[in-house]
Every structure is written in C-alpha cells, then in structure tokens.
Amino acid sequence: MKEQLTEALIAGNTDTVNALTQALLASGTSAREILDEALLPGMEVVGARMRSGECFIPEVLLSARTMQGALEILKPHLGAGEGAGLGTIVIGTVEGDLHDIGKNLVGMLLQGAGFAVVNLGTGVSAQQFVAAVRQHSPAILGMSALLTTTLPHMAETIAALQEAGLRDQVKVLIGGAPVTQAFADELGADGYGANAGMAVDRAKTLVAQAATPQAI
Amino acid sequence: MSGISGNAARSGGYVGGVLRPHLSMLDAAAIEYVHEQSLRLLAEVGVRVPLARAQTLLKDAGAVVDDETQIVRFPRDLIESAIARAPKTVLLAARDPQKDALLDHTRSFATHDGMGAMCLDHRSGERRPSTARDLLEAMTVADALDEIGVLWYTAYPCDEEPRLQSLRGLQSMLAGSGKHVQGEVTDPAHVPYVMDILAAANPGGVWQAERPIFSIVYCPVSPLQHDAESLEAAILLAEQGVPITVYSLAIAGATAPITQAGTTVQTNAEELAAFAILQLAVPGCPLVYVGNAGIMDMRTSTYTSAGPEEILLNLALTEMGRHYGFPVLSCGLSSDAKELCVQVGSDGGPMAFCTILAGADLLTGAGMLDSAQLLYLPKLVLDAELVRQGQRLTAGLALDDEHVMLDVTRRVGPGGHFLAARETRRFLRNGELQLPHVFVRGSYDGWLADGRSESQRATEKVDEILATHHPLPLPDGAAQRIEEIIAAAGEEKTAE
Numbered sequence: 006m007k008e009q010l011t012e013a014l015i016a017g018n019t020d021t022v023n024a025l026t027q028a029l030l031a032s033g034t035s036a037r038e039i040l041d042e043a044l045l046p047g048m049e050v051v052g053a054r055m056r057s058g059e060c061f062i063p064e065v066l067l068s069a070r071t072m073q074g075a076l077e078i079l080k081p082h083l084g085a086g087e088g089a090g091l092g093t094i095v096i097g098t099v100e101g102d103l104h105d106i107g108k109n110l111v112g113m114l115l116q117g118a119g120f121a122v123v124n125l126g127t128g129v130s131a132q133q134f135v136a137a138v139r140q141h142s143p144a145i146l147g148m149s150a151l152l153t154t155t156l157p158h159m160a161e162t163i164a165a166l167q168e169a170g171l172r173d174q175v176k177v178l179i180g181g182a183p184v185t186q187a188f189a190d191e192l193g194a195d196g197y198g199a200n201a202g203m204a205v206d207r208a209k210t211l212v213a214q215a216a217t218p219q220a221i
Numbered sequence: 222m223s224g225i226s227g228n229a230a231r232s233g234g235y236v237g238g239v240l241r242p243h244l245s246m247l248d249a250a251a252i253e254y255v256h257e258q259s260l261r262l263l264a265e266v267g268v269r270v271p272l273a274r275a276q277t278l279l280k281d282a283g284a285v286v287d288d289e290t291q292i293v294r295f296p297r298d299l300i301e302s303a304i305a306r307a308p309k310t311v312l313l314a315a316r317d318p319q320k321d322a323l324l325d326h327t328r329s330f331a332t333h334d335g336m337g338a339m340c341l342d343h344r345s346g347e348r349r350p351s352t353a354r355d356l357l358e359a360m361t362v363a364d365a366l367d368e369i370g371v372l373w374y375t376a377y378p379c380d381e382e383p384r385l386q387s388l389r390g391l392q393s394m395l396a397g398s399g400k401h402v403q404g405e406v407t408d409p410a411h412v413p414y415v416m417d418i419l420a421a422a423n424p425g426g427v428w429q430a431e432r433p434i435f436s437i438v439y440c441p442v443s444p445l446q447h448d449a450e451s452l453e454a455a456i457l458l459a460e461q462g463v464p465i466t467v468y469s470l471a472i473a474g475a476t477a478p479i480t481q482a483g484t485t486v487q488t489n490a491e492e493l494a495a496f497a498i499l500q501l502a503v504p505g506c507p508l509v510y511v512g513n514a515g516i517m518d519m520r521t522s523t524y525t526s527a528g529p530e531e532i533l534l535n536l537a538l539t540e541m542g543r544h545y546g547f548p549v550l551s552c553g554l555s556s557d558a559k560e561l562c563v564q565v566g567s568d569g570g571p572m573a574f575c576t577i578l579a580g581a582d583l584l585t586g587a588g589m590l591d592s593a594q595l596l597y598l599p600k601l602v603l604d605a606e607l608v609r610q611g612q613r614l615t616a617g618l619a620l621d622d623e624h625v626m627l628d629v630t631r632r633v634g635p636g637g638h639f640l641a642a643r644e645t646r647r648f649l650r651n652g653e654l655q656l657p658h659v660f661v662r663g664s665y666d667g668w669l670a671d672g673r674s675e676s677q678r679a680t681e682k683v684d685e686i687l688a689t690h691h692p693l694p695l696p697d698g699a700a701q702r703i704e705e706i707i708a709a710a711g712e713e714k715t716a717e
Contacts, residue, residue: 061519063474103448106475110522153338153377154386154407182524182594183338183377185350201522 006032007043014047015054017067019074026075036082040090044075045119052118055202062110062201069117090119091212092144094178095137097125099158104151107181110201111147118205120145131158131165138171144212145195147204150181159184160192176211180204237621242614244578246536252544255537259490260297262445267294268494269446272453278501295494303497309546311464311507313371314432316422317399317693322370324509324548324582328615330370331573331608333363333601334555334589336405336438338377341590341597343680351376351596353393359588360397362601362683365690368608369601372397374404374438375588376596388414388707391435395422396700399693403436403466409453414710416461421702422695430462433507437463441491443471447498456502464507466550466583467495472524473534475517481530485537488514492542510547512538512581518557526555526592527568532575539579551576553611554586554604555593561600561676565590570607577611584608599679606659613655624648658682 006029013021029039051068054060096112098105105127112122123141125133129148138146146166148159159179166172176195179188189197196211198204247255270276271291280286285294313322313330322330340351356378363369374390381389387406394402395418406415419435420428439455441447455465469491471477477484492510499506514534516525525531535551542549553573558564569586576584586593587608588601629644639645659678661668673681695703 055520058520062517062522063519101450103442103446106472107522110475152407153379154383157383183350183379185339188350 007034007039010039010043011047011050014044014068014071014075015050017064017071019067019071022071022075023078026078030078030082036079037084040076040079040083040119044072045090048072048117048119052202052205056206065117066110066113069113072117072119091209093121093123093141094145094147094208095123095125095134095141095143096147096149097129097134097137098127099148099150099155099162100128100130101155101158102150102152103127105149107151107201108147108149111149111180111198111204114201114205115147115208118209120208131162134162135165135169135171138166138175139169143175144215145176145178145208147178147180147208149179150184153183156183156188159194163193176215178204178208178211235620239617239619241617242578243580244536244575245540246533246579247540247544252541255486255489255541256544258486259493260295260300262486262490263295263300263494264297265294266445267292268441268491269293270452270498271447271449274456275447275452275498275502279498282501293494295497299501300493300497303493303500304545306500306504307496307545307547308505308507309548311509311548312431312433313401313403313436313464314429314434315399315401316395316424316434316695318432320370320400322401322583326543326548326580326582329577329581329584329611331368331554331584331587331604332371332403332550333359333369333373333375334586334593335373335375336377337375337589337591337594337596338379339591339595340376341595343598343683348595350379352380353378353389355596356390357393357397358598358687359596359601360394360402361690361692362598362686363588364398364400364692365686366601366605368605368612369587370400371583372400372402373585374402382711384408385707385711387411388418388710391415391418392703392707395419395434395703396695397692401434401436403438406437406454406458407448407451409450409457410713411710412454412457412461414706415458417706418703421699421706424696426696426699428461433462433464435463436466436507436509438466438468439495441467441469441495443469443476443491444487445491445494447495452498455499459499459503459506462507464509465499466509466511467492467499468511468513468550469495470511470513470515472515472517473530474519475522477514481533481537484514484516484534485541488534488538489541496547508547509583510542510545510549512540512542512549512551512579513585514538524592525557526552526586527557527572532572535572535576535581536579539576539581543580548582549580550583550585551579551581552586553577553584554607556590557592559591559595561590561597561603561679565600565603566607569604570610573604573607574611574614577615584611598683599676602659602679602682603675606657609655609658616652 010025055065098108112124116122178196179194180198196207198207270293276286279293283296310325315321340355341348359375378389471488473484477487518525539551553576554569556565556568587604590597629642
C-alpha cells in the first residue's frame with residue numbers, strides 16, 4: 006500500500022492519497038513510517054522530475070498540495086516535535102516589494118518537500134522577520150525581492166537578527182531575480198536559489214548540514 | 222492584371238505606389254470580443270487600487286470601491302470615456318530636437334530591453350551585477366545607433382546607493398544621450414528631485430511639459446492590482462506632463478491565465494484600468510499602451526520573453542492598442558538565450574519584425590540576453606541591424622512603371638545584363654537594396670580573410686562608439702546642478 010501511496014502522490018491524486026494515508030494508519034502503520042517511506046520518497050521523485058524537466062511546475066504544486074493534505078491527516082499521530090518532517094521555514098518578501106509570485110511558489114514547493122512554512126507575505130520589515138524567527142524558531146528564514154532598490158532590506162534583516170542574538174539559530178536563504186550567489190556571499194546569507202526548485206534543494210541541504218554534528 | 226503597363230486602365234486600375242506590408246490577426250468581431258471580455262473582467266472581478274486618492278476619484282466617477290479589500294469594479298462608461306480622453310499621439314521629445322520620437326502610428330522606434338540587474342561585460346566576458354557605468358555606456362552606444370530611437374533604463378546601477386538608484390539612473394541616462402529617455406520612478410518622495418534634475422538637463426534650465434524629454438514606465442502588479450507608492454509617483458509625474466508607459470507584464474500561467482487568449486484579455490483589462498485611473502487623476506495625460514506580456518517557463522518557474530506564443534500575445538495586444546488609437550509599445554529583439562547564438566536571432570528577429578509589421582510605435586527589447594535580465598552591449602549593435610532590416614520591410618515595395626523597369630528590360634533584352642544600366646546605379650544609391658553593417662554577405666574567402674567572428678565585429682563596433690562618440694552635452698553647469706540635487710536627496714533620505 007505504501008508504494009501505491011507514493012505513486013498516487015507523484016500523480017497528484019488527492020483523493021487516493023488521503024484514502025491510502027487513512028487506511029495505512031488504520032492498519033497500524035505509524036505516521037512516521039508513512040511519512041518517511043511513502044510520502045517523502047514520493048516528493049523526492051517529483052523534485053527529481055522537476056529538475057530534469059519531465060515534470061511541470063503546476064504538476065509539482067498539485068503533488069505539493071496533496072502532500073499537505075496527507076500531512077494534515079498524519080499530524081495528530083506524529084509525536085510532539087516531529088512536525089512535518091524537515092522543520093519550519095519562515096518566508097517573506099522584503100519591505101517595499103509587492104511582488105510575491107516567486108516567493109509563494111517557493112513556499113508551496115517547500116511545503117511539498119516536507120517543510121512547515123510560515124509565509125509572512127509581502128512588504129515584511131526587518132523587525133517583523135526578527136519577531137517571526139523568535140516566535141516560530143524556524144530552521145531557515147527565506148527572503149525574496151524583485152526590485153534592486155529593496156535588496157538592502159535583506160542586509161538590514163540579517164543585521165537585525167544578529168542584534169537580536171538570533172543569527173546563529175537560523176539559516177538565511179535568499180532569492181529573487183536580482184539576487185546572485187555573489188550578493189548572497191557578500192550579505193553573509195547561508196544560501197541562494199536561482200529559481201524555485203533550486204531554493205528547495207538549498208533549503209534541504211541547509212537542514213541536512215544543521216543536523217550533522219559539527220566536528221569539534 | 223499584367224502589372225507592367227503604364228496605362229492605368231489597361232492594368233486594371235492600379236495607379237502605382239509603395240506597398241507596405243502589414244500584419245493583422247484580429248478581425249473586427251474578435252477585437253470587439255476581447256474588448257467586451259476585458260470590460261466584463263473589470264466590472265465583475267475588478268482591480269485592487271490601494272491608494273485613497275485614486276479610490277476617491279474612481280468612486281466619484283461611478284466605480285464601485287470595496288473599502289475593505291480596496292478592489293475597484295469599473296463600469297463600462299468609465300473605461301470608455303478614458304479611452305476617448307487619452308491622447309492618440311504622444312511626443313517623446315529629445316534634448317536634441319532632431320531626435321524627437323513622435324508616436325503617431327507612422328513608424329516604430331526601437332528601445333533598449335529592460336530592466337535587468339546583470340551585465341555580461343563585453344571587455345572581460347564576466348557576468349556580474351550591472352553598474353552606473355554600464356548604464357551610461359548602454360546610453361552612449363544607443364545614442365550613436367540611428368536605429369535606436371528611445372532610450373530605456375535598461376540595467377540598474379547596482380553599485381549606487383540603493384535608495385538613490387533611480388535618480389542616479391536618470392543622471393546616467395541624461396548624460397549619456399541627447400535622445401528621449403524612459404525611466405522608472407517608484408518612490409513619490411523622489412518626484413520633486415526628478416523634476417529638478419529634468420529642469421537642469423533641459424535647455425534653458427526649465428522643465429517643458431510640451432516637450433517632455435523624459436517619460437516613465439509604470440508597472441501595475443499582475444494580476445489586477447496596483448502598488449500604492451508607484452501609482453502615487455506616476456500620478457505626481459503625470460501632473461507635471463511626464464508621459465507614462467503602462468506596462469502590466471502579466472506572466473501567462475502564473476500571474477495570468479496560461480492561454481494567450483486569457484492573458485490578452487487580462488493584460489488589456491489591466492492596461493485599460495490604469496488608463497482610467499490616470500485619465501481621472503490627470504485628464505488628457507499622455508499614456509502609452511503596452512501590447513506585451515510574459516510567459517512562465519513551466520519547467521524552471523523563470524520568466525520567458527520570446528517564442529511563438531510571445532509573438533501571438535504581442536500581435537493580439539498591439540492590435541487592441543491600435544484599435545483604441547493609443548500609441549503602443551510592444552516587444553521584439555528580446556531573447557531567453559544566455560549567450561550570442563542562433564537562438565538570439567530566432568527569438569528576437571521574427572518577434573521584432575512581427576511587432577513592427579503590426580504597427581507598434583515603440584519596439585522594446587534591444588541589447589539584452591537572458592530574458593531581459595542580462596545587458597550585453599554587442600547585442601545592442603546586432604539588434605540595431607535587425608531593426609534596420611525591419612525598417613526596410615516597412616519601407617515596402619515600390620510598385621509602379623518606374624520600378625518595374627520594363628523600358629530598361631526592353632533595352633537590355635534577352636541574354637543581356639542590368640549592371641551597366643544607369644537605373645541600376647540610381648536605385649542602388651536610393652536604397653533599393655539594404656546593405657548590412659555587421660552581418661555578413663559576400664564570399665567565404667573574404668570572410669575568412671577578415672578573420673573576425675560576429676561577436677568580435679559587434680564588440681569592436683561597441684568599443685569604437687565608446688571611444689569616439691560624444692553625446693549632446695548637458696547645458697553648462699547642469700552636471701554639477703544634478704549632482705547637487707542628488708546629494709540633497711541623499712541627505713533628506715539620511716535624515717529620515
């Protein structure tokens with residue numbers, strides 16, 4: 006049944022995914038096992054197909070939304086602190102910028118990949134980002150901008166995180182059309198995504214790195 | 222009809238003249254359908270206008286404004302009176318009056334592509350954030366190219382203080398060319414400084430509303446909304462007589478329906494709504510309709526600026542704008558390619574020719590790679606070559622007795638040749654055949670002996686222009702005055 010669930014998730018068949026998730030729970034399979042052995046592997050396949058160009062963004066979003074539905078079913082059965090799997094990520098478009106299609110797309114794909122996403126919307130100030138990091142203790146903070154004139158707000162947010170003593174507790178991921186790897190390096194951001202798919206990959210790498218014990 | 226007789230009666234009534242190709246896709250019923258669907262969208266779905274001043278004007282004019290969502294639903298007569306009220310010809314004046322661009326539907330003026338934040342440095346080959354120098358050089362090169370009629374804020378000066386970028390951009394644009402410059406002002410607080418800079422750059426030191434040397438590109442945010450600050454800035458500038466190009470740039474599949482039909486209707490509706498707001502705020506203000514929209518690449522989520530679907534969108538929207546009688550800006554020359562390659566020409570050339578043949582007044586798209594994100598100056602030179610070809614197309618086919626040359630053919634006779642005929646020399650000198658400047662014709666050996674690649678030839682042309690071309694200088698003292706104005710703007714910003 007787990008293989009069927011994986012296939013249904015890849016196909017974005019919401020009804021089948023919900024039914025199979027409930028059936029697996031009823032048959033005694035743990036929520037953790039359903040997540041780790043059926044759902045997350047399914048999203049891995051979807052992510053790989055997106056990277057290779059076999060799968061289109063709207064199809065990836067359908068699988069991501071379907072994944073969200075299954076997570077809602079599993080949530081009451083997951084242990085405290087287990088969350089959705091990969092941890093929480095807070096995202097927002099920086100102050101002065103109303104453009105949010107790219108950021109929302111990244112948010113939906115991150116959810117699909119197994120992150121719990123807190124979307125702060127557009128025009129988010131440095132202090133609002135800091136407050137959200139304090140409130141949600143995310144593994145990652147993601148910021149986006151389309152206008153070059155609003156890029157400095159990314160630096161302001163990183164400085165505000167430092168001032169608040171939170172910089173070490175959260176990885177910072179940035180993106181948007183005018184953002185480059187060089188800009189991310191200059192800013193001291195931990196990662197940069199040139200498009201939605203790359204942002205998700207980078208986010209996964211960042212949490213994997215954080216989970217690996219640092220050599221002393 | 223024989224077509225070779227000098228006698229109009231014997232040739233079926235043909236009297237001779239220049240035949241110009243024109244490209245049309247929508248018939249009258251289709252135009253009416255798109256118009257009606259657009260009006261339905263504006264009346265039933267509406268547009269978010271988060272600016273109190275505009276909401277009041279719209280309410281007074283009969284629009285339904287939802288105070289909570291700030292969504293405005295437009296009645297038909299509000300849109301149709303704006304269509305009637307908007308000027309049908311617009312002058313984009315130049316500091317050098319000989320370079321004025323009068324948008325009166327008789328020709329297409331090419332502009333830069335934009336607006337990007339990256340530059341492919343033609344000296345080092347490095348891709349890096351664009352700078353004030355890049356912007357200045359893009360202006361200088363375009364100033365020297367006759368085929369580029371209006372200059373765009375093509376790349377952001379990322380090395381300048383971000384809050385002053387639009388003022389620094391304007392400074393570079395005015396210093397780099399005597400042609401009309403079209404920029405971007407999204408901060409209402411910048412408007413007084415912009416007007417001061419424009420006054421300083423004008424001959425005589427005053428802004429002349431009847432000869433606007435500057436215009437802006439104003440972008441509603443798709444789908445169906447406006448940014449309060451940008452709209453406020455646009456209205457303040459319109460009050461000063463600054464023409465506005467309304468560029469909604471919906472992205473099919475993401476911020477507009479995936480179909481060309483849906484994106485055409487939504488874009489048309491967004492353009493008309495912006496026209497209605499601006500005509501209410503400043504009756505009779507000069508506006509340019511944009512007949513162009515983007516497409517999302519569904520494999521990577523990035524913006525696509527070229528391809529056959531783009532051409533279809535451009536044709537449909539340009540025809541709508543022309544139908545209303547507005548000056549129209551559309552796109553050509555633009556490419557999604559990342560380097561100079563076959564794709565650059567196949568993306569940009571056919572799209573440019575279609576846009577020109579559809580009768581757009583402005584043709585944006587010159588000088589960039591990577592979907593309008595990467596400035597590359599040699600491409601500006603190559604795009605000028607494509608524009609020249611487009612101009613030759615619209616110059617048309619002269620079809621009359623003189624051009625048919627039957628008398629000459631009789632004289633030459635079977636087996637003779639036309640090279641010695643004085644008519645051959647005369648028509649050659651009169652532009653019957655256009656000769657490329659950078660593209661290659663002629664023999665293989667000649668090309669081999671020259672030894673330069675296409676990109677080398679274009680790069681050399683860029684270097685030659687930058688070394689030898691001197692744009693019309695600013696009036697005496699203007700450069701220093703502009704520097705002072707920007708310094709004052711910087712101080713005010715710091716004081717905030």
